Amino acid sequence: MVSQKIAILIPCYNEALTIGKVVADFKMHLPYAEIYVYDNNSKDETVAIAKKSGAIVKHEKKQGKANVIFKMFREIDADLYIMIDGDDTYPVDCIKQMVDQFTENNCDMLVGDRLSNKSYKNENKRAFHNFGNNLVRALINVFFGSDLKDILSGYRIFSRKFVKNYSSSIKGFELETDLSIYALHYGLTIEEYSIHYRDRPEGSESKLNTFTDGFKVIKLFFNLVRLYKPLLFFGTVALLLFTLGLIFMVVPIREYFEYQYVYKVPTLIFSIMLIIVSLLSFATGLILDNISIIDAKNFKVRYNNTL
Structure with missing residues (x-):
């Protein structure tokens, strides 16, 4: 595993409260990996804290998580890519086990599954998010004949082949849905690893809008059904x-x-x-x-x- 060049991809927008801990956790549990923080026009101290923590910091001016990830995929060269949010909601202490599963099973994409245990339901305080997750998961599993547990997780591991071949025209938080359907359509190997999700710490605000972003995800789903099926x-x-x-x-x-x-x-x-x-x-x-x-x-x- 050490012989692989591993890149940690952390897209950030106003995550000054948590980005330092996320970077520090990866340095502790995956010290040989390169940690990239791409700032997306933050107005707080995200950039300064990320640099101080030892991350490689770059910038993407086009607003939207998908725009940031596309730039990361294009610019960063590695054998294995780990995508995670900078809000400290995903556990890093299990990353070695996730990488081992990904490598041993020769996966194209491994998803950090928040929904197989009760952690997401118990920790997530945002109204309708559980309903939205279940709805999108049910739609995709029915239309694409899959049995995925967590479609919208932002914690994922990708192979080099996946990263260098992936393309899309989306811009924002529909990214996870697009990644999942893209992999299903092309018959790529997807596995999941059950993780314990935790809600954002007090003072940290989510950038998601339950209804606006939820509508975008549903709209994207039907557009992708039209495109792929x-x-x-x-x-x-x-x-x-x-x-x-x-x-x-x-x-x-x-x-x-x-x-x-x-x-x-x-x-x-x-x-x-x-x-x-x-x-x-x-x-x-x-x-x-x-x-x-x-x-x-x-x-x-x-x-x-x-x-």
Whole structure:
């Protein structure tokens, strides 16, 4: 494990209260790793404290956690990457066990699972966060045929191949959802390690907005279903439109058989339009599904050839 070049990635925005402890914990439990703190326009003493603690400090001006992580992935060269928040909510004392599991099982991504025990439910004081976590987890597991316990954890380990091949257009806290669905779509090896989550210390404020960020995550999920499972997405739309078309067509058909004449011509035209659009939607799904299959095959070639 020591022979691997390990990089600790800590994106930060106003984490002066906790960043020093997070860096110190990694220096204690993983002394041979390089610790990177990328500041995202903090207004407090985050940068000064991180430097004093011995971290390599850099900056990302584009606001948003995803923007920071993308820059880290692009600039930092390592064999193994550990992503963690700077708010001291994730335990560092188990990091050696996490790295061992990741290395021994040749994972592409290992997720720090907060939800398999009661620590997150007991510690997290933010309303609706437990509900949001369960909803997103259920949606992804159903649509992608997985059995992941924690979709939104910000504590993850990545392989070099994962980091150098990952790409996305998101900007903020939807990052964890995108990482999970990306790995599931391309058939990468994902494992989880149960951790004990703790809430932020008093005086430390979360940057998450329960409803705004929750809506963004749900919106991202359906956009990714459209992107990664186009036949399912457009096929569902086609089925709904086709069903509506048949329902609207009942009245004109009944009129024709009863009076040998259609009085509600606009209804007939509307129903035919719905059926035509449904067929176009289904055809679109078929075409995009073939493109998605080809993309997945090309991705595997690129991924396996990454040094």
